[in-house]
Each structure stands twice: as C-alpha cells, then as structure tokens.
Amino acid sequence: MGGLGKTTLVKKAFDDAVVKNHFQSHVWITISESFKIEVLLKGIIKQLFEEIKQPVPQGMGNMDTNSLKGTINAFLQQKRHVFPIGNCGSRVMLTTKNADLASSASKEYHGNVYNLQPLTLEESWTLFCRKTFMENSCPSHLEGLSKAILNRCQGLLLAIVAISGLLSTKDTSSVE
Incomplete structure (x- = not known):
C-alpha cells in the first residue's frame, strides 16, 4: 500500500552516516513502471563515478x-557491492507496492520481504499529536475532530504527516 513510509525508511538508512561508512559505493535509483534498462545502468555508472569524483x-x-553491466562490474570488483559473486556484505533494498515483485526478487536474490503495516491507532494518535500540536496530547476541544x-x-504514515503538518500551521484556539 502506498503511504506506509517504505521509501522514507529506506532513504533514511541509505543516508545514514554509519551505513555510508560501511559501504564503498552507494547508488539510489528510482525506477518508473516504463523504465529502460540502458538508462538505469547509465544512471548507476554516473552515480558511482561521481562518488569518486571521476569522469564517466x-x-x-x-x-x-x-x-554497461561490464563497466559496473569492473568498477565494483573487490568492493562491497550489489553483485552476489563476492562476499563483501553488499545490500540492495527495493521498495514496491507490488507483492509479487517483492516475492520474486526475494526468491531470485535470496533476500527477505518485510511487509510494512499501517500504524496502530495508538501510534497514529501519538504521531498526529506530536506533529500537529508539538506535544503528546491534543487540546480537549479538538479531540473529536482530530480523531x-x-x-x-487509516494509519498511513504519509497521510498523517501531511495532514498534521498542514494543521500545525493553523490557530487551534478558535476551532470548535
């Protein structure tokens, strides 16, 4: 389901300093439903060479x-990389709403599928109050409307963050 925070979670891990220090190369690729493999591979090469400040x-x-695959493979030899030939501790993370794609990729590359679930009512309420009112509670006169x-x-992280961000800019004293 969209809006659960899949990409946000993976991006947070990708950008983490400890993670970046563990791996020698880092690539972030977004793939549309109608992508071309050559464009994807060229994007990977561009990011790899930019990271070491070298021309493609x-x-x-x-x-x-x-x-293009050969160029990527040559670049990544003896590094912590995505290809399963070596045992350098590489990682690829894929986010998708498509359960069949996740399952297929997991089986083909011996990975794991993590199904994110919507937030519980309690988790949703805590997040909503923190983002909207900058505290762990809600003004009593707004509780019914807030709920x-x-x-x-529906427990969707993106929806809660978006609406609470908008509401946090409003004056709560005049709402009835």
Missing part, C-alpha cells in the same frame, strides 16, 4: 546493455 567512461552513451481526521488517514 568515454563512449558510455554508445554502450549496449552488456557493456475523525486521523480515522480518515
């Missing part, structure tokens, strides 16, 4: 898929 290989624009709004969010 000459002729990359004319490389076929196998040459009705929160009910519409």
Whole structure:
C-alpha cells in the first residue's frame, strides 16, 4: 500500500552516516513502471563515478546493455557491492507496492520481504499529536475532530504527516 513510509525508511538508512561508512559505493535509483534498462545502468555508472569524483567512461552513451553491466562490474570488483559473486556484505533494498515483485526478487536474490503495516491507532494518535500540536496530547476541544481526521488517514504514515503538518500551521484556539 502506498503511504506506509517504505521509501522514507529506506532513504533514511541509505543516508545514514554509519551505513555510508560501511559501504564503498552507494547508488539510489528510482525506477518508473516504463523504465529502460540502458538508462538505469547509465544512471548507476554516473552515480558511482561521481562518488569518486571521476569522469564517466568515454563512449558510455554508445554502450549496449552488456557493456554497461561490464563497466559496473569492473568498477565494483573487490568492493562491497550489489553483485552476489563476492562476499563483501553488499545490500540492495527495493521498495514496491507490488507483492509479487517483492516475492520474486526475494526468491531470485535470496533476500527477505518485510511487509510494512499501517500504524496502530495508538501510534497514529501519538504521531498526529506530536506533529500537529508539538506535544503528546491534543487540546480537549479538538479531540473529536482530530480523531475523525486521523480515522480518515487509516494509519498511513504519509497521510498523517501531511495532514498534521498542514494543521500545525493553523490557530487551534478558535476551532470548535
């Protein structure tokens, strides 16, 4: 389900200093439903070479898929990388709403699937109050309205954060 915080969670781990120090190379790729493999591979190469402040290989624009894969493989030799040939502790994290895709990728690459669940009512309420009112409670005269709004969010992290962010800018003293 969209809005659970899958990408936000993975991005937080990707950007973490301890994680970055553990791996020699880092790539963040967003793939649309209609992606082209050559564009994806060129994006990976660009990020890898930018990270070491080196120009991308000459002729990359004319490389076929196998040459692009070969360039990535050559770059990543003896590093902590995504390809399963070595045992360097590499990680790939995939976020998707598609359970079949997650299952297939997990089986093919011997990974794990973590199904995020919506927040519980208690977790939703705590988050909503912290983000909306900057504390762990809600003004009593807004409790009914707040719970009705929160009910519409259905425990979705993105919805709760978005609506509470908007509401935090409003004057709560005049609402009845």
